Amino acid sequence: MGNSRWDSGAWTNYRTAHVDPVPKARRFSAGADPANDPAKFKVRESRISAANPRPTPVGLGLDCTGSMGELAHLMMGGGMDRTMTEIYARRPITDPHLLIGAIGDSKGDSAPLQMTQFEADVRLVEGVKKLWLEGNGQGNDGESYALFVLAMALRTSCDAIERQGRRGVIFTVGDEPVHQVYTRAEIERVVGIRIERPQMTAAEIYALAARNWDVFHIVVKDGSYIRGFGGLDRVLASWKPLLPERVIELEDHALMPEVVVSTLQVIGGADKAAVAASWGRGASKTIGSAIRNLPTIQGRPTAGGLARF
Incomplete structure (x- = not known):
């Protein structure tokens, strides 16, 4: 997928x-679409095309539980x-090539993971509209x-990785800790992958x-969990051992798109201060604070090859 290019006029x-005339509450699917369920689809593809000879796959997984459903509305808006x-x-x-994921809680949600196709044009918006914002979560201090x-590692097929030896980028975004352990049954139900061992840890x-x-997590500091329940320290304690230097603390979720782009710039070798300043006075301080601890990954390593269970 992804054989065209984004055009702001078309958007x-x-x-x-198709977006502005629709009430906010009706902009997404009224229920889970099996076509977006990684346990049911075969693979998500990012392919070389004439329009995209060097496609770079980017997965953006959004927490869609509780107030974090605003992240999906932000992208749609x-x-x-x-x-x-x-x-x-x-x-x-x-x-x-951008893929959007809707993340919930595999410990009890009906549709804890949904994924669009990789797309590079306005078809991406059509895909996002078909996501269901279940909005539950399980109140168990994690998603x-x-x-x-x-699923990005094992349920995608990307020419950048498989044919060109390049790497993709994954972002997850949310305000809660990450669950540290997933059972065999959980993984099979949600991702459609059967493992031999009884469980798999987040670290694995x-x-x-x-x-x-290259994997990053954006902690949304203005989310309801951090503001009213678990607090920032608990969230960071969950994430930092998993992703040293790749946990991004964002004060204002409305700047998530700019922080994603800024992160891509920094890991490509751009100067962090210059990147932050480029967004203008209104956003530069918040973005600068978010990306301040990122490593600069000049000469990013090539892809390590396919891994399968």
Whole structure:
């Protein structure tokens, strides 16, 4: 998938006809679509095409539980256009192919993981509209962010990795800790992968994904969990051992698209201070704070090859 390119004019026309006239509560699916269930689809593909000869797969997994459903609304309300337009303008990666995931809680949600196709044009918006914002979570101090990472590692097929020896990028975004352990039954039900061992840890999942993907997590500090329940320290204690230097603390979730693009710039070798300043006075301080601890990964390692269970 992803054989075309993003066009802001096409997005504006689409938004005027199909997004703005629709009440916010009806912009997404009324129920889970099996076509977006990684336990049911075969694979998500990012392919070389004439329009995208060096496609770079990017997975953006959004916490869609509780108040975090606002992240999906942000992307539908213009966040996808900002993300894609700025990637084309700033060129931190080549030929972006974007996949959006809706993340819930595999410990009890009906649809704890949904994934669009990789797309590079307005079809991405059509895919996001078909996601169901279940909005539950289980009140157990965690969400299943790692299962999105596992699905990106094992339920995608990307020419950048398999044919060109390049790496993809994964972001997850949310305000809760990550569940640290996933049972065999859980993984099979949610991701459609059968493992031999009784369980798999988040650390094992992230180590597996790191063969072919640069993985980051954005902690949404204005989310309801951090503000009213668990607190920031508990969230960071969950994430930092898994992703040293790759946990991004974001004060304002509305700047998530800009932080995603800024992260791509920094890991491509751009100066962090210059990247933050480039967004202008209104956003530069927040973005600068978010990316301040990121490593600069000049000469990113090539893909490590396919891994299968």
